[in-house]
Structures are given as C-alpha cells and as structure tokens.
Amino acid sequence: MSESKDLHGNAPDKSDVALLLIDIISDFEFEDGEKLFKYALPMARKLADLKKKAKRAGVPVIYVNDNFGKWQSNFRFLLDHALDKKVRGSKIAELLKFDESDYFVLKPKHSGFYSTTLEVLLEHPESKTLILTGVTADICILFTANDAYLRDYNLVVPSDCVAAVEKKENGHALKYIERVLKADTRPSSKINFNKLKKDK
Amino acid sequence: MSESKDLHGNAPDKSDVALLLIDIISDFEFEDGEKLFKYALPMARKLADLKKKAKRAGVPVIYVNDNFGKWQSNFRFLLDHALDKKVRGSKIAELLKFDESDYFVLKPKHSGFYSTTLEVLLEHPESKTLILTGVTADICILFTANDAYLRDYNLVVPSDCVAAVEKKENGHALKYIERVLKADTRPSSKINFNKLKKDK
Amino acid sequence: MSESKDLHGNAPDKSDVALLLIDIISDFEFEDGEKLFKYALPMARKLADLKKKAKRAGVPVIYVNDNFGKWQSNFRFLLDHALDKKVRGSKIAELLKFDESDYFVLKPKHSGFYSTTLEVLLEHPESKTLILTGVTADICILFTANDAYLRDYNLVVPSDCVAAVEKKENGHALKYIERVLKADTRPSSKINFNKLKKDK
C-alpha cells in the first residue's frame, strides 16, 4: 500500500542540515528530574533561539523523543502531558513548542536510530550534518551521536544546547563527542546555518 | 532518559501469539481503492470477528499502518481521517475500531519491520507466532511476512483475512506464503488461540 | 580502531550499477539440488558472459552467498568446497570463478541485506541500480529484491540469469519482481551497462 512517493511527499525538503531535539518533551518528574531540570531549563532557552534560527534558515526540526504512555505512537498524548502546568517539564515544553511544520519520531530506547523511522526520514532531506540537542548529554545524546557517526553524518552538538544530571558527566560527554566523533561543539550563538549548508 | 523498564511497562504482556492488522486504517481513496475495497470490506468483517476472539484470549492486537499525513507519528490524525464518513474506508475503520488496549506502529515503507519499532515491541510479549492480516496480500502482507520469517516467527495468515486488488494476486501471494514461509493459511474461523498458545 | 576511510579504501569505486551474484557458490548437493542444477547450469553460462561485460564496464561484482561451514566468515573454504570436482556445483563455481577484484558478502539468511555488510558496502560505490542474479529466483533472489526495493534501489533481474527448482515458480517470481518491484527483467544480452550508468 505504501508508495515511496507517499513518504517523499510528507518528508522534509532537501536540506544539508537537520536539527534534532532529543527527549525535550518530558514531565521531568522522574528520579533526578529536578536536578536535570536545573540545567535543562537554561539550555532550553538557548535551544529555543537555535530552533527559531533553524526555521528561518529552512532547516527541518525533528523531535526525537521517548514514549511514555502505552506504545501507540501517540505523540499528542506526550505533548499534552508535558504541557500540563502541574508538571515540572511544562516550562520547557512551552519554550520548545512543537509546531505543525516540525517532525516527530518516537524512540523506544536510548538511541534515536534504534528501531525508529529516523534513518528513513533523514534520507529525504538528504542531510549530511545533524545538529543534536537536548537531554541527556551522556546517555540519549551520546547513543544517538554514536549511531549518527556510524552512518557517516557530520555532527554538531552545541555545548549550551545539551544537559545532563551531573555537570561533570555533561562535560565528559561533550569531550568524548568532540574527540571521538569529531563533532563541532561550539555554542549555539556561533552556529551559522548558511555556512553549515555550504560546508557540507 | 529511556529506561528499558519504561518500555516494558507499556508494552504487551507475555503472549505466545500476536495479531497484526496491516494497513487497515485507510481512506481507500487511492487508485484501485474501489477495486480493493470490494474485497477488503468482507475481509474486514471476518477480521473484526477474529480480533474479538483475540482480545478474549488475551492476545495483543497491533495495528501496523502506513502513515499518510506529514511524518509526525500522529496516529490520531490517521484514525480521524479514515473514520470520516465521506471516505470509502470509513466502514472498515469503523468495523475495526482501534481501542485503547490496542497497539499502533507507523511504518514508512511496505514491510512492518523496516525502520519501525515493531521488532522491539514484539520482544516484550515474547510472541513466537504472528497472525498477519489486512491489505494487500501481495505487497505489504508479503513484505512483512518475509521479514517475519527471516526473524524466525511462526506465521499464520488466514486466507479470509487478507485482500488484494486482484483476486489472482491474492491467491498467488497466499500460496507463496504457505509454500516458502511455511505459514498456516487456514480461514479465521478455524483459528484456535488456545491451541496456538500451546503449540508455540 | 576502524576508521571509515579504511573501509572506503577497500570498497568499490563509484559506480552507478553493481552486479550481485546470489548463492552461486554451492555444491548443489542438497535436496532438489539436481533439479535446480539443471536450470542453474545454463543460467550460469549466461551469467558468466554478463559478469565479463560488467568487469569490462568497471561495474563492481559482489558475491552474496550463504555460509555453509561454521560461522567463520571464511569464504575460501566455501570456494574450495564448491570447486571440488566431486560436487555437482563445481561446474558453476568454475564458470563463475571468484577473482581477486570481486567482493564477497556472507549472508546468514535468505535476504542479502539481513544481518550482513551489504548495505554499508554498497554505500561506497553509491550505486543506485542493482543487477540481481543467481538462485533461487523465488527465495533468496526475491527476498533480496524486496529488501533492495525498500531501500529505493532500481532493480534489474535478467530473466535468463536467475533459476529456481521449479520452472513455474521461476516465472511467478520474475513476474512479481517486475510488477511489484518495477524491475527490468530483460534478458542479459539486452543489458547495456553504459546506458544503465546514464539512466540512473
């Protein structure tokens, strides 16, 4: 029933770069959630700016997120839950509001590439460079970055757009990503989307 | 951020068998949609009975479906669109109404296993036998059946619970699935869930 | 330890087209081996010509083959066993002798793409078109063709360069591959490598 052209029609247009927001949509009401939130909130403010710049530059924005409810690929439920003012994460979900021109991929495990549609989705914009942002630097970002590196993507992981429960682990993860995965970790304010497009 | 236990908590309970409904949620308003619908409607009636029996037997029911809108893992949009009385497929979507205890996996291509969460989702019930149903027998069912066979599942493909645009191709596909993939193709009325559980 | 450039250095050069020989290296000493051999031998003669043309055109030739011995990725053992004059398959192994400029991928199951290195290997020549040949048309060729189609390759399956145990199943498989996977099934003598390169 599925024609490749169907997917093509619904996938991002050509873009050398794609921006991924990892595990941003969350209630932050888990163990260590408060600790993580302390770093995640200022990070989310930077990321909100970066997302705006990305949209202006025509760069597709893809939310890659854990699924918390029953496995029903129902991201609306996730969004509504995280936007509920009673949960800690609502401030972040508000800052980084999903809009209808964004994309959404649910992931069942730590890596955005493992048992998800991300790889097929990224074929359509033919992006060569992925900007990875979100939480946590040392787990879901690192797993996703490793998998992206195996697939020959150029990586940008802006140091002020990722966070972890422990500041020290955030730093270790960034250093690893820079040293081993050859990622560019300059802060978000230094990212020039037009240059990234040309550099591919 | 994702703990395996999160997924576990939200995935189906142990069950030797799982029932998959492939590409059932659709408006059937595509080329050949009318031709397919002629066979799909009576098939859907049989399948509605089979689904009821499965639920009574505690067998998880998983909708594995093409994504028609923008890639946003938004199955609610799919359901609402297919349930709209103005589209041909609404009768089938009504007969096979998704309920909150069912599971949903969006697929971007023909096989339910390709770039989807199906494989990880099926690890949790530890099912050894998959019952494949839906449309079309010669494309998405066959692709999914091949991929299931590669992964060592026992296959049941009830001959009255699949349909294709051409009756002849439906027959060829069923014969292939029986001969090469060693599937049981007995009609749905002959399926005994308790026996399937014991036979595993 | 592995640098991507290592693999790059050892993989095929850029080529729009790649020629795959599937399960050609075999003793043909299995059930139905004699029946299959009757069709496989004349097929192998055509395929030997096609391979020569491919080499002249600079098209990489990749043997994708079942592993018969212990899982040790030891293709030499396979080759030596199949070349042994005491086994039926030696005539075919001789006609389609592996040479040092060819590539070899061992597969554990029916599809050349399932749990193998084929997908990564094909990234390097950046081939868009795969010519699939070998045995059997209705099993390993069909499984591999389906998986190639999911990955958006253009397919060429020359009707005289595949064989099956049953002539009828060979015909059905070719028709399926043509109708559903949009493959070009013209006989090998009509394949023009220069044109395939331009048509990509």
Added chain:
Amino acid sequence: MSESKDLHGNAPDKSDVALLLIDIISDFEFEDGEKLFKYALPMARKLADLKKKAKRAGVPVIYVNDNFGKWQSNFRFLLDHALDKKVRGSKIAELLKFDESDYFVLKPKHSGFYSTTLEVLLEHPESKTLILTGVTADICILFTANDAYLRDYNLVVPSDCVAAVEKKENGHALKYIERVLKADTRPSSKINFNKLKKDK
C-alpha cells in the same frame, strides 16, 4: 537456499554467556599503534587466560574484528597478516590464536553490531550475557557495549581485558560502561563462568 537450520547447525550451542574479542587481530602498525600496543600486550596475556577458562566452561568465543584488506570477508588473510613476525601485533595474535572452534565476525565500522552478522549469530546460543574484551576501550568496545545494552544484554567488561591508546580514556570508558550500561567491570581473575551461567 538458506535454511535456518543450516545456520543453527553451524552456530554456537546454547550458552548463557559468550566471550567477544574485539579488534584483537591487527598488525598494530597504525598511528598510535605503538602506544596502544604497550597497554594491549599485557592485556592480551590476561585475555589469553580468560579465553582458556571460557573454553573449559563451554562458553563460545567470538572474534569481532575490523576488516583491513579488500572487503572479501576473508579472515584468513587478516590472521596471516597479523601473525607475520614482522608486524608488531604478531605477539598478540599469537597469544590469542584463533582456533577452529572459535567464531569470527568481520565488522565494517566501530560497533560489532552495525551491519554485521553478530546479532543473528548470538540468537543461537541464546546468550543473555556478553563479556566484551579487546581494543580500544573508548571506541570499538564502547560502541559495541552501547549497542549490546540497547539489545538488553547483561554486560561484563573486565577492567584488565580492555585497553586504549590513553590510559585516562581507558578509565573514563570503563567508568561510563559501569555507570550507564550497568556492566560488571571486575578483573578477569574474578570472573566465575559457572556463576555467570546461573545468574543470567
């Protein structure tokens, strides 16, 4: 052509545990090869003892190794090259000699699971626990460990059976593997195969 039973026949027997030797077969004649070799040689001595204990306990031993020559799945070539007394790595290749009852998987990239047969091979012994050893702790071991963790394996990474170019990075990697992937990193002398089998 490939029957699942064929693979079964050639894959390891049931074993709750499997021992993986990662990138051990190498000439160590690359940049930083001398630095790595300094740590890798004493590590290889410990690993040789561990391998002996594993064999006595009936635990399958799987070499998971980069491919250096042309992509021809030809592990004999690798072995012969690494055993050549003129190359630095020959001492290690000698200590950890591959024998006919071991298994071999060639990997094209950093993770042993990426585009290889490892996942399918491990289905046969139904191992739940993987002991990861070899080089380098912070790259191929870490990538493989992450991928094993995604697949729900219990991990054992004996601290004296891995090595890296930089001692500090070796330590960081071990800590990460312990903290995030919940691996047991006790030294090899403390590994009790019988207990590992019961603990599964």
